[in-house]
Amino acid sequence: MTYKIHEFSKITGLTPYTLRFYEKEGLLTVKRDQNNIRMYDDRNKEWIDFFLHLKKTGMTIEDLKQYLNWWHEGDSTNRDRLELLKKQKQSALNELEQLQQAINVLDHKIAVYKKRVQES
Numbered sequence: 274m275t276y277k278i279h280e281f282s283k284i285t286g287l288t289p290y291t292l293r294f295y296e297k298e299g300l301l302t303v304k305r306d307q308n309n310i311r312m313y314d315d316r317n318k319e320w321i322d323f324f325l326h327l328k329k330t331g332m333t334i335e336d337l338k339q340y341l342n343w344w345h346e347g348d349s350t351n352r353d354r355l356e357l358l359k360k361q362k363q364s365a366l367n368e369l370e371q372l373q374q375a376i377n378v379l380d381h382k383i384a385v386y387k388k389r390v391q392e393s
Contacts, residue, residue: 274315275304281313285321300324300337330365 278289285292295301296311301320303311327337340357343350 275312276314278311278313281317284318285325287321295324298334298338300334300341327361330361331368332361336361 282289306312343354
């Protein structure tokens with residue numbers, strides 16, 4: 274199935290501007306019809322879904338571009354892609370640990386203020 278940019282924008286939750294930006298940056302390859310209108314397909318949707326998960330882990334645009342370049346090069350880059358994903362996972366785990374520490378501090382302060390409110 275194919276979609277014009279506004280349809281694809283609704284499906285992905287990304288603005289047309291963002292979709293055009295990703296295309297300009299080489300992160301999204303979009304076919305065009307005979308009138309030069311962008312036509313997105315299910316493969317674009319699969320890539321965007323994966324791409325957004327990587328982005329949520331804090332992966333940089335440069336690393337995303339590198340991953341995509343390696344993907345286009347084929348299986349000879351599997352080891353490189355594996356290492357990049359492992360590195361990104363570790364980075365995300367480190368960030369998660371820092372967030373958990375911050376949440377623990379919040380939990381402590383919440384408990385302190387709950388006690389103060391109950392005592393007053």
